[in-house]
Amino acid sequence: MLQVGLTHFLIISAVLFSLGIYGIVTRKNAVMVLMGIELVLNAANINFVAFSKFGNFGLGGQVIALFVIVLAAAEAAIALAIVLNIYKTFSNVNVDEIDHLKE
Amino acid sequence: MTFYDIIFYLFAAITLISALFVVSTRNIVYSAFYLLFTFFGVAGIYVLLGADFIAVVQIMVYVGGILILLLFGVMLTNKITNVEIRTGTVQLLPAAIGIGIFMGAVVAVMIWTEWKLEPAQIPLTTTKDIGHLLITDYVLIFELLGILLLIALIGAASIARRDQE
Numbered sequence: 496m497l498q499v500g501l502t503h504f505l506i507i508s509a510v511l512f513s514l515g516i517y518g519i520v521t522r523k524n525a526v527m528v529l530m531g532i533e534l535v536l537n538a539a540n541i542n543f544v545a546f547s548k549f550g551n552f553g554l555g556g557q558v559i560a561l562f563v564i565v566l567a568a569a570e571a572a573i574a575l576a577i578v579l580n581i582y583k584t585f586s587n588v589n590v591d592e593i594d595h596l597k598e
Numbered sequence: 599m600t601f602y603d604i605i606f607y608l609f610a611a612i613t614l615i616s617a618l619f620v621v622s623t624r625n626i627v628y629s630a631f632y633l634l635f636t637f638f639g640v641a642g643i644y645v646l647l648g649a650d651f652i653a654v655v656q657i658m659v660y661v662g663g664i665l666i667l668l669l670f671g672v673m674l675t676n677k678i679t680n681v682e683i684r685t686g687t688v689q690l691l692p693a694a695i696g697i698g699i700f701m702g703a704v705v706a707v708m709i710w711t712e713w714k715l716e717p718a719q720i721p722l723t724t725t726k727d728i729g730h731l732l733i734t735d736y737v738l739i740f741e742l743l744g745i746l747l748l749i750a751l752i753g754a755a756s757i758a759r760r761d762q763e
Contacts, residue, residue, distance in 0.1 A: 498599075498603065499602065499603045499606045499607075499646075500715075501713050501715060502708055502709055502713070503606065503610070504643065504647065505708040506705055506708055506709070507610050507613065507614065507643065509701060509704040509705050509708055510614055510617075510701060510705070511613065511614065511617055511636075511640075512704070513697050513698075513700055513701035513704070514614075514617045514618060514620070514621050515617075515621070516697055516700070517621050517693055517694065517697045518620065518621035520689065520693045520696075520697070521621070521687050521688060521689060521690055521693045522621070522685050522686075522687060523685055523686035523687060523688060524626060524685035524686070525675075526626060526668060526671045526672050526675065527626060527629060527685050529668060529671070530620060530621075530629060530630070530633055530668060531621065533633065533660070533664060533668075534617055534620065534621075534633075534636065537636070537637070537640045537660075540640070540652075540656075541640060541643060541644075544643075544644055544647045544649045544652060545647055547647070547649070547720075548647045548648055548649075548717070548720055549713070549715055549716075549717055550713075550714070550715070550716060551716035551717075553731075554720075554724060554727050554728055554731055555731070555735075557649050557651070557652050557724060557728060558728055558731050558732065558735075558736050560649070560652050561651075561652060561655060561728070561732075562736075562739060562743060564652075564655055564656065564659050564660070565659075565743050565746075565747065566743070566746075567659075567660075567664060568659055568663055568664055568747075569746055569747055569750035570750075571663075571664045571667050571668065572667065572750055572751065572754040573750055573753055573754050573757070575667055575668070575670070575671040575754070576753070576754040576755075576757040576758040577757060578671055578675060579671070579674055579675065579758050580757060580758065582674070582675040587675075588675045589686060591686075591688060
């Protein structure tokens with residue numbers, strides 16, 4: 496059990512994923528929700544790279560992990576532009592107070 | 599317990615403990631700094647998995663780009679005179695229970711599944727092979743991601759500067 500294998504990396508990834516979901520669900524500030532999303536994407540990336548090493552897939556998993564990092568960068572840029580606009584309009588970025596579409 | 603295992607447990611502890619602080623502290627700036635340690639820990643795990651190029655990209659893009667972007671987001675969406683930049687929380691206990699059950703289920707699946715292990719020979723340096731893969735097998739995704747990044751750049755700039763018209 497102490498010998499590090501595939502399972503250890505998968506458990507790290509599962510715990511990191513759960514912490515990210517917890518951050519997304521419980522935080523009010525939109526920037527904190529973005530940090531939770533980054534944690535989730537990192538957890539997925541660990542899985543890709545781990546299976547790339549322990550399954551016989553060549554380097555495909557690492558290439559996909561690279562693509563995920565690119566997507567994360569694009570997502571963070573767009574999301575922060577939207578957050579800045581929300582702040583200009585509502586003077587706060589709490590995701591539970593911005594519900595004008597409901598009315 | 600070999601040296602490799604000790605390093606693994608060290609990086610795993612750094613990653614998970616700092617991730618726990620990211621989602622539990624209420625000061626957003628502290629969260630962003632703990633996120634720095636999480637990203638470094640994940641980069642260390644990539645190195646242990648033989649992915650040197652991904653680890654360097656992780657540090658350059660996440661720490662050098664996304665984290666700075668997040669900090670700018672924190673600073674631009676709060677009154678800068680506030681010493682304490684805090685975040686509110688909602689539904690802490692139900693979320694903790696739900697996520698706890700979810701985490702237990704996923705970890706149990708990870709432990710009890712019989713993974714089909716075929717350890718591949720990862721070359722010592724992966725940069726050259728990743729480069730070859732990017733312009734042969736994955737060339738379409740590579741080009742699409744290039745276009746997507748351009749669109750994201752233009753889109754972010756135009757959204758953020760809308761009131762200039």
